[in-house]
Amino acid sequence: MTDIEIKKTATEPGSTSIAVTVPVERVREAENQATTAYQQRVRLPGFRRGKAPAAIVKKQFADDIRQQVLQEVIRDSWSAAVKQESLKPIADPHIHNLKWDQGAPLTFEFHVEVRPDINLERLGGFRIARSVAPITDEQVNAQLQELREQRAPWTPVTDESPKPKDLVSVTIAQGKGEEATDPQAHQIVIGEGHAIPEVEERIMTLKPGETVDATVHFPADFPDETKRGQSREVRITLHEVKRQQLGPLDDAFAREVGDFESLDALRRAVRDDLEKDAQREADARVRSELIEQIVAANRVTAPRPLVDRALRVLAQAYGITPEQFEKFATDFRPIAEAQVRRDLVLDFVTEKEQLRATEAEIDARIAELAKRRNVSAAEVRAALEKNKRLRELEHGMTEEKVFQHLLAQSTVEEATPPPG
16 A cells, blocks of 8 residues: 655644645545445445446545545544654644645645643742632622522513613614614613613613613624624613512521521521632632742743634634634733643643543542432433533543642642731
């Protein structure tokens, strides 16, 4: 079998480009194999299954065979490139400049983000202050108030204009009077920022059943860039107003929320949850500070290709449109750079110390989750696999092992948080 020619054409920290040339003989062999596979499974008029001539099959299914050949050749080329160049890819490669003419070699380029080789000489000997924010009565009361609002029923209000925190049903049309078009129904909680302030102000002048024409101005930070700074004529109709009726904060409410005998028991549980959150936040700050000190001590840099990839992932998570990406990338680049530096440090320690979560450790964690949920371990594993979260579980366990290893080499001092 003729070998595929692989040649590295460009490289920088975090990225590699590789030119690939697939000889005509290798392409022809892949075409013949794909054609044979189609011969065996397709049925053409006038021929029994598997008996249609190769030339007819090749002509009838030319596009499908071509696609199968490309997939096979690219897969084989990528495997050969990873092995030959000892690549450590962090994602699938991008294919560029693909050329495939009849009777000529197939050529293309792999562009791929790779884990750069780094060497961290100092991983310990740091001092980090751990500060746990105290939980105040005001925070507990705010959490109880939130619980009340979550459980409070919405009661219709008649012959009265809406107030902040009321739920309103409105129709907003483009234009004024009888010329208004494109009416859109909305449900808005006044004061939560889901509508521009001028619209909410107009709504609060109405009573159910009333309509008003208005000119509204879109603020400079409006999500839709095409409307920023513009003015529009709108017709607003208020259909319904609902207001929450908060029940008393008493023992009966505590029993309604959960298995609590009294309001004091609920209050203690709320405080306990808030204190646990404060502990977790303190631990997260310790880990973040430790990474920052390791990065500074070893002068870890964030390679541009990896930062660009992190920005694309973030943009997708936030639903950023192509038109918004440039500004988004500028604003979020420091965050992406910090994320890349963090990942480089954790990956280095994982590999150097062989700290990746083992199958036995994953099985033990799944068994623990199963016992907590009172289901079988097989059910938990199946759910994780179905929701594609098994890898997430493994990643979290590996990260936990890495931080335990790093923190054991440094000093964490408990500190009193500043007042306020």
